[in-house]
Each structure stands twice: as structure tokens, then as C-alpha cells.
Amino acid sequence: MFAKLVELGGFGVEAAVTLTRNGLLGPVPPAALARVVEAYRHFHVTPAAGVAIAAARWPDRTAVVDEAGSLTFGELDARAAGLAAELRRRYAVGPGRTVAVMWPNDRGFPLAIAAVSRLGADLLLLNTGLAGPRLRELLTREGVDVLIAAPDLPPVDFAGPRVSDLDALAAAGLATGSAAEPPRRPGRLVLLTSGTTGTPKGAPRRLSLAELAEPFVSMLSTVPLRGGEPMLIAPPLFHGLGLLWYGAALVLGCPVVLLRRFDADAVLDALAVERAAALVAVPVMLRRLLDRPPRRLPELRVVVSGGSALPPGLAAAFMDAYGEVVYNLYGSTEAGWAALATPAELRAAPGTVGRPPRGATVRVAGPDGAEQPPGEVGRVLVSGGLTFTGAADGLLPTGDLGHRGPDGLLFIDGRDDDMIVSGGENVFPQEVENLLAGRPGVADVAVLGVPDEEYGQRLAAYVVPDPDAPPTADDLRKAVKTELAAYKVPRDVVFVEALPRNQTGKVDRTRLLEQVTG
Structure with missing residues (x-):
């Protein structure tokens, strides 16, 4: 990595100053440096490389803290190596295969993605809230061969193997002492779009330093x-x-x-x-x-x-x-x-x-x-x-x-697809949403464009009121008219108990409209 920064000329000097100030650059013992170089050579720019390099530099430093306690970088790297060996031996995970990981925020997630990327397989990260037909469609469309899913998640209609007991597999791999052969090239990392208005789609990446x-x-x-x-x-x-x-x-x-x-x-x-x-x-x-x-x-x-x-x-x-x-x-x-x-x-x-x-x-x-x-x-x-x-x-x-x-x-x-034309005027719902979010008595708000027979489209505001001091619809309309413009005033102000959001915090517009229309 440091050699690559030098290749970037003047930027390399700026990078060296920044990374020194942030504590990344500093003396590294020769043995640790050799392990850093080997980790990058084997695993490229992947979670496996990140964990292995951190383990080489700071083996006894805490890597993860969760409800179960903590793991050091050295422990996390060793477990990832053991899990990778068993995934290779039992499920033939490797280049050309796709492994989906469906895991909440605990040590299982970094362990799983480090193990899979050690093997050169494509890694698909799944929202833990997915279920039913939408999940089946995703697993089929993305060509998933193995699913790594937390044991407390609901059953999944999936023809391939579902792997849940990561600790047992990692321990088995460590006990055998066998190591999976490093891949010749890294697998792809596939993230899903949020899917707030439809089925999530995969966005693949293969990163370079x-x-x-x-x-x-x-x-x-x-x-x-x-x-x-x-x-x-x-x-x-x-x-x-x-x-x-x-x-x-x-x-x-x-x-x-x-x-x-x-x-x-x-x-x-x-x-x-x-x-x-x-x-x-x-x-x-x-x-x-x-x-x-x-x-x-x-x-x-x-x-x-x-x-x-x-x-x-x-x-x-x-x-x-x-x-x-x-x-x-x-x-x-x-x-x-x-x-x-x-x-x-x-x-x-x-x-x-x-x-x-x-x-x-x-x-x-x-x-x-x-x-x-x-x-x-x-x-x-x-x-x-x-x-x-x-x-x-x-x-x-x-x-x-x-x-x-x-x-x-x-x-x-x-x-782009949220902008509405109401009575010939372009209106951006987010501008109105930002204003209403700052009004007294508004605990949460979403503003959407909805069809209108007279104007083509109109704004509708869905407001979660503060129970101690709820605003009135007229209060909110008056604020928009005063601070923005009359044509930006929501025709509909609907008070709701809560806004449906996905696990990344975005308002699920489809569910919201279903909720308010019955």
C-alpha cells in the first residue's frame, strides 16, 4: 500500500502526512511487514486482506466488541482462516461460486465476509429483513450457491446449503490445521440497493488499491x-x-x-x-x-x-x-x-x-x-x-x-423520480420535508408526490406528531406557505403513528402508501 502511494507522486506526500497524523503510518517490525505484504498479495483489496493485515500489525488489539464480548484481530483472523477451510472442504466454496451472507451486526458478520473473501468466491450481502418471494427471487437471480444466515433468522426457501454455526465450523477448521489455498484473483463484492420502491438489485464491485x-x-x-x-x-x-x-x-x-x-x-x-x-x-x-x-x-x-x-x-x-x-x-x-x-x-x-x-x-x-x-x-x-x-x-x-x-x-x-409537476410548477418533496422536519411538534415526516386529477400531481405530507405538543395541519401548511411558496404547500397533511422504514433508515414509500390507503 505504501509503495502504491509513492507511485502517486505529490499525492503520496500528502497521503504520508495524513496517514502519519491518523496513526496508520509508523514503524512496523520486519516480520509483521512481511505478513502485511503477503496478506495483500494473497487477498488483494478484500475483507480478508483487511483482517489479515490488521492481525499482522496489531494481533492483540480488539477488533470487534458485541453483546458476546470481544475478539482481537489475531483471533478474528484465525477464526476466518478456520471457517474458510471448512467452507472449502464441505461446500466447495471458491472462485466461480457465489456465497450470500445474511447476518446482523455482531462478530458473525466480519467473520463470515473475511472467510468467504479468503476463498475468492463472489460475496453477496443480504438485508436481514428480506423474506418470502422477494428473498427467493434474489437468491435465484444472483445465482447463490451457499447461504450463510444467522440461526435466529426465519427459515429460507433455498435449495442449497444454509450455514449458521460459524463458531463450530471455524473451530473444526482450526483443529484440522488445514488452510484453504489463496485465490488467484479476488471475488466480487455485491451490495444490494435499498429496494424501497421495488425489488433490491445487486451492485457488484471489484476494488483496487x-x-x-x-x-x-x-x-x-x-x-x-x-x-x-x-x-x-x-x-x-x-x-x-x-x-x-x-x-x-x-x-x-x-x-x-x-x-x-x-x-x-x-x-x-x-x-x-x-x-x-x-x-x-x-x-x-x-x-x-x-x-x-x-x-x-x-x-x-x-x-x-x-x-x-x-x-x-x-x-x-x-x-x-x-x-x-x-x-x-x-x-x-x-x-x-x-x-x-x-x-x-x-x-x-x-x-x-x-x-x-x-x-x-x-x-x-x-x-x-x-x-x-x-x-x-x-x-x-x-x-x-x-x-x-x-x-x-x-x-x-x-x-x-x-x-x-x-x-x-x-x-x-x-x-429525479420524486420531483413532481403540480399546476405547471416543479416541486421537490425533500425541500418541503426538510422544512416540516424542523417545525415544533413534528417527530417525523415524509413528503411524497401523489396523483391529482386537477393538477396532475400534488404533495402529501405524512407526519408523526409529538404527542406532548402536536401541530395542526393548518400550522404546517402555513409554515410552508410563509417560508417556501404557496405552490409548495402540501394539499394533504396526514397524521400517522409511525413511518415505515427499512433497516437502513429510509422511508419505505410502498408500505407507507399501503398503510394510509388501507
Whole structure:
């Protein structure tokens, strides 16, 4: 890795300074360095390489903390090697085969993905909430040969083997002392899109160090993470946001704190007990944390929000409670990481998603594909080291519409397919949603476009009221008319008990509409 940074010329100097400051670069004993080189040569840029390299450098440092206790990097790597040997021996897992992993946030997830990637098989990460026909369709469509699923998940209609007892298999592999032969090339990593409006689709990646170096170093130069500091990752690791930061934690040798289910009190307790310096969360999780009395968390310096739009008022409220710690990450499963906003930028330009990392490109394109001037809305296109295989002409449409401010900061106005035309005016539901989310008495809100016989489309706001001080529909309509425009006022304001969300925190629009229409 370090040699590759040198090849990048002037950027190599910047990278060396950044990585030294973050504690990644430093003296490495010759024997450990040899194991680092061998791990990269065998496993390339994969979870297996990340665990093996961390084990070579910091074998006795904690790798994972969960409800069952903790594992060191050395223990995690040894178990992954044992599990890989048994997966190879019993189920012929290897190049050309696809293994799906369906596991919640505990030690089983990093163990499973490290073992599978040791074997060069394609790795498909499944949402633990999938079930029934949709899950069967996915397993068939993606050509899954072996399913690794947590034992407490429901039965799965799958013709192939289902593997659940990872500890027993890892122990059996370690007992035999046999090791699976390293693959000649890495398998693909396949992430699923969120599937909030339909069946999730696979987004395959095969990563390289050269592609990842610039955006990774750019992230570390912006976000003040240091090697060895605990990081609590609250979103599912099968989701791009959780997986991205798990990869960063591996590279930095950071202990990862995992909870199988999100609970605001449990998260706050874990942050305090483990003295975590970083928290990764989706916006709805930050909202739930703010519902609890603020805790004293002096070690918490970084809170990364991503996975869905961060309402400006929520970012400000969280920083008012916990300090200038919020970083807003913009990206998607297909596009990877596209932009990052710092706390200072979120204060100065509420609602911004920041700027692209070095090595990535973001274009706000008009109808002719050319860059839009500041203030003009266009399609957001991205490219960079984390963009998934299949981006045409180097630029991938995110499906979002956005604009740049006069200082170059990026703002997302909404999804391309969410924008509605009501009475001849273009309306972006997210703008109205952000405003309503900051109104007194609004605990949660989603704004959607729905068909309208007279205007073609109209806005509908679905509001979860604060039971102690609920707003009225007229209050909310008046706020939109006063602060935005009359044509942006939702015709429908529907009060609901809760908004249905998927496990990555996004509103499930299909379920919401089914819920309110009966």
C-alpha cells in the first residue's frame, strides 16, 4: 500500500502526512511487514486482506466488541482462516461460486465476509429483513450457491446449503490445521440497493488499491479519526454506509462496536462504556438519540450521518447537544461515496452534502449533459474509486437532482423520480420535508408526490406528531406557505403513528402508501 502511494507522486506526500497524523503510518517490525505484504498479495483489496493485515500489525488489539464480548484481530483472523477451510472442504466454496451472507451486526458478520473473501468466491450481502418471494427471487437471480444466515433468522426457501454455526465450523477448521489455498484473483463484492420502491438489485464491485487510495486519504484528511480509537457502527454492515466505515476501521485498526438491533439507550451506553471516538448512524438514528437526555461523551469527536437525507435542523440540533461533530456523507450503493460535509459547512450552509473527495468527480448536469451554473438544478452524476462496476463513460447517474451553491458546496434537491409537476410548477418533496422536519411538534415526516386529477400531481405530507405538543395541519401548511411558496404547500397533511422504514433508515414509500390507503 505504501509503495502504491509513492507511485502517486505529490499525492503520496500528502497521503504520508495524513496517514502519519491518523496513526496508520509508523514503524512496523520486519516480520509483521512481511505478513502485511503477503496478506495483500494473497487477498488483494478484500475483507480478508483487511483482517489479515490488521492481525499482522496489531494481533492483540480488539477488533470487534458485541453483546458476546470481544475478539482481537489475531483471533478474528484465525477464526476466518478456520471457517474458510471448512467452507472449502464441505461446500466447495471458491472462485466461480457465489456465497450470500445474511447476518446482523455482531462478530458473525466480519467473520463470515473475511472467510468467504479468503476463498475468492463472489460475496453477496443480504438485508436481514428480506423474506418470502422477494428473498427467493434474489437468491435465484444472483445465482447463490451457499447461504450463510444467522440461526435466529426465519427459515429460507433455498435449495442449497444454509450455514449458521460459524463458531463450530471455524473451530473444526482450526483443529484440522488445514488452510484453504489463496485465490488467484479476488471475488466480487455485491451490495444490494435499498429496494424501497421495488425489488433490491445487486451492485457488484471489484476494488483496487489504486482506485481507493485517493478517496480514502481524502476522507481521513477531513474526518479526524485516529488509529485504534473505538468506532460504533449502528447501521447494518450489509449496507454500503456500514460496510464503508467497517473497511475504514479495519485499515486504521479501530475496534468496532456492534449492536444487533438499534436501541438509543443501548447506543448511548455503549458509546460511554467503550469510550468511542466515532459513531456512524443514519439520520433517523440521530433523531432517536436526541429523544433521550443528552449524555456526557467527551471522547466522541466524529458522528458520520449517511444513508438518507440529513435534515438541516437535525444536524444543528445534534451539534447543539454533542458539539461540532457531525459529518454528512452523501452517496449510494451504486455510486459509493460521492461527497462529505464538515461540521463547519453544515453550520454555514445547512442542508449541504459538502464536496467530493479527492479522486472523485461530481457533476450537476443540465439537459445537454454540461455542468449547470451555481443555483441551477440538474442531474447529479458521479465517478470515483468507489463507484460500482458498470458506470457508463466514467460517470454514474445517482438518480438525484441537485445544485451547487456559490462556493461550490453541493445540495441535493430530491430524487429525479420524486420531483413532481403540480399546476405547471416543479416541486421537490425533500425541500418541503426538510422544512416540516424542523417545525415544533413534528417527530417525523415524509413528503411524497401523489396523483391529482386537477393538477396532475400534488404533495402529501405524512407526519408523526409529538404527542406532548402536536401541530395542526393548518400550522404546517402555513409554515410552508410563509417560508417556501404557496405552490409548495402540501394539499394533504396526514397524521400517522409511525413511518415505515427499512433497516437502513429510509422511508419505505410502498408500505407507507399501503398503510394510509388501507
